[in-house]
Amino acid sequence: MPKIDVNGLAIDYELIGDEGGPPLVLTPGGRYPRDTAGVPELGAKLAEGGYRVLLWDRPGCGASDIAFTAPSESVMNCEALVGLIDALSFRNVTLVGGSAGSRITLMAAARQPANVRQIAIWWISGGPVGLAGLAWFYCGDQIAAASKGGMEAVVQLPSWADQIARNPRIRSILMAQDPDAYIATMQRWGKAFAYSDESPVPGMTAQDFARLTMPVLTFRSGKSDMAHTRETSEWVHRLLPNSTLVEPPWGDQEWNCVSTFPVDPANRRGRFERWPLLAPLLLDWLKA
Structure with a gap:
């Protein structure tokens, strides 16, 4: 698979879908690689919907390099995403991501808001204990x-x-x-992960959120989800100038359920395996 130098790091990535399609970046969570169960499957559905989809390994994830010079891991990852978008000459890009991927999506968009067309985020990590x-x-x-x-x-x-x-x-x-x-x-x-009453997402200020004037689809977290609290998703929605808050395509106990799933790449099992369920909602909204 191809790698590209970004900020001195070799970043592993894959492009799927029509070369002429509008660019869309899908960013997973945790330290999971881009081929984690559910991620390429969602990417394939978005590609079938007409997008040129970028799947990538963040620094320290999968086959990409890592460094320890950034002020935080999230900053390292969002700057890598900005550099990757620039290296691939993506313009008017759509950014989507879940869990850590939602945080990196927001932080990257805040660094280049004029180049981001739309955003979709889910499972936004937050809350003091989370x-x-x-x-x-x-x-x-x-x-x-x-x-x-x-x-x-x-x-x-x-x-x-x-x-x-x-x-x-x-x-x-x-x-x-x-x-x-x-x-x-x-x-x-x-x-850098410390909870603050000033912002729901570490690494994002109220001013950063205010810069994100493009349409954003924010999936509301389950009430039972203590890793990505409901209040975090609703707080993010309130701070974004042009956010649409919607319910996800699964029940309240989704995170509690999938966090017990085995990480089994061969049998396509893992925490993100049900992400393809998002595809119809994402495509309907992105193309509205």
């Missing part, structure tokens, strides 16, 4: 490992196994880090 969980999920195990066994312990973490298998350079990049500096970076990156 964001605290992200800080541990992304940074806590890294700090614990580095403090106990240095970078050798970090590269042995299950959280890096898939990336290292896909891109052996990840191991070399990690091993080249000074353990104390790495712990300090993870502390900063963890702090």
Whole structure:
């Protein structure tokens, strides 16, 4: 699969659909790669709807490189997305994403609002406990490992196994880090997830939201979803100048259910496997 240099990082990506179709970027969540169950399936449906769909591995995900110079992991990822869009000469682009992908979508759009035609977002991470969980999920195990066994312990973490298998350079990049500096970076990156009463999304200010005047489709989170709280989705909707708030194509317990699904790429199982259900709603709205 092709890779392209963005900000000194090799970014793995795939384009599907008619070359002449309007460009659309689909960004998944977690540290999951672009071929995670449900992501390419949704991408294929959007491509069938006439879009030129970009699937990509964010830095530190899948087969892409990673660096530790950005103020936060989210900033690293959104700047990579902006650079990727520029490198591919995408104009008047549509951005869609779920979970971490919704955060990266919003942050990238705020950096180039004039080049973004429409946005669709779902499973927006938020809430005090939800964001605290992200800080541990992304940074806590890294700090614990580095403090106990240095970078050798970090590269042995299950959280890096898939990336290292896909891109052996990840191991070399990690091993080249000074353990104390790495712990300090993870502390900063963890702090970037801190809950604030000023904004529902870490890395986004009220002024950032105000710049997003393009049409946005915001899917309301389930009341039972403590990782992507309902209040977060409704708060984002209120801050966006031109947002349409809609119900998702699944029930209230969706996240609680899919978070128990096995990660089984061979049998196309995982947390995002039901994302293709979004396609009809997305296409109807995007083409309205």
